[in-house]
Amino acid sequence: MKRILVPVDFSGDSINALKFAIYLSNKLGAHLRMVHVKKSEKFVMPFHFDELKNEIIHTVQEYFEKLIELHSPNYQVENGVFDFKIRIGSVYREIINQAKYGDSYLIVMGAYGASGFEEFFIGSNAFKVVSYSTCPVVTVQNEGEHSEVKTILMPIDASNETRKKIPYVTELAHNCKAEVHILGVHETSNSSVIGKIEHYMQQAEDYLQEKNIKVIKNIRKGDNNTITALEYAREIDADLIAIMREQAETTFNMFFGSYAQQMVNRSEIPIFSVPN
Incomplete structure (x- = not known):
């Protein structure tokens, strides 16, 4: 157990x-x-x-x-x-x-x-x-009552590590009977980067649907991936945001750079951090 x-x-x-x-x-x-x-x-x-x-x-x-x-x-x-x-x-x-x-x-x-x-x-x-x-x-955070998990946000960026959280999110969603929002986030208009993110999103969707988990997909461009993800989480009233603890050091670095530390610090939504 x-x-x-x-x-x-x-x-x-x-x-x-x-x-x-x-x-x-x-x-x-x-x-x-x-x-x-x-x-x-x-x-x-x-x-x-x-x-x-x-x-x-x-x-x-x-x-x-x-x-x-x-x-x-x-x-x-x-x-x-x-x-x-x-x-x-x-x-x-x-x-x-x-x-x-x-x-x-x-x-x-x-x-x-x-x-x-x-x-x-x-x-x-x-x-x-x-x-x-x-x-x-x-x-x-000590803001409000975090009493259940019905909606999980799983941001996906262009790093290879971003997919490693999928099995953890899948297990949690399955046991909590939660729906998962797969959010592709990017800061660029580069078609190859966007295509890579869309490919990762499709892999995530296929994996989740095999477990009969309801999936909603979206993709957004913003000035900062972290802020984009947090804004979306508030829109959908997410109960949990799943992130990778470490990401590759690229311009598309999403979590646990300086912006990510601010997001975890300020987020009123529980953050699920998966080690790389």
């Missing part, structure tokens, strides 16, 4: 991420594990924990036990295990190590931590986890 890992620092974003991870665990039939990383043995009171603001709690373990008590009724995986781990050390390194040694299929985490919104995503532990994790990472 797969396992989903949720880093929890008791911030609003991390609790939102936990709720979203419970939904994904139910759909994927996955074990669910929370992890908290302490920088030292000393216990520091969480920055934000509205759910248990009236509770008297003295340890991280007690916080986790209360979280499991609160959220277990919503975790409905038959023979699934909903548990937690506490680690000490560098936050992003310990999260990555827990995912690796715990054989996690997916990490779901808040885009911001307990330090609040004054810390840009580009410098946060979340960005480091996305950058170095060997499994996909879903980053969730």
Whole structure:
């Protein structure tokens, strides 16, 4: 059985991420594990924990036990295990190590931590986890309730790596019974580049339709692929945007260049980042 890992620092974003991870665990039939990383043995009171603001709690373990008590009724995986781990050390390194040694299929985490919104995503532990994790990472913003996945946006650009996310998107769409929007994005009028993107889009459509997944295709030109994709996601009210963590360094580089970091930082829509 797969396992989903949720880093929890008791911030609003991390609790939102936990709720979203419970939904994904139910759909994927996955074990669910929370992890908290302490920088030292000393216990520091969480920055934000509205759910248990009236509770008297003295340890991280007690916080986790209360979280499991609160959220277990919503975790409905038959023979699934909903548990937690506490680690000490560098936050992003310990999260990555827990995912690796715990054989996690997916990490779901808040885009911001307990330090609040004054810390840009580009410098946060979340960005480091996305950058170095060997499994996909879903980053969730603390804006609105991300309660289901019915519409997934999968942008396709001209890089060879862009297609590597297709199997992950297919599995998620199949289990969530979601439709997938394949959006070809380009910044050029070069016919060979556009033709390459259209070819990749057709391959993606064929792969998805083999799994009986509803597909909608579109292609758009814009000044910046990232902005084009994000604008389209808002138009269709997407529940998730699937991107590659790394792309080839070309003029058609789409995600995790400087513009992509801004998109992940600003997007109110959860971002599904697949490692290259």
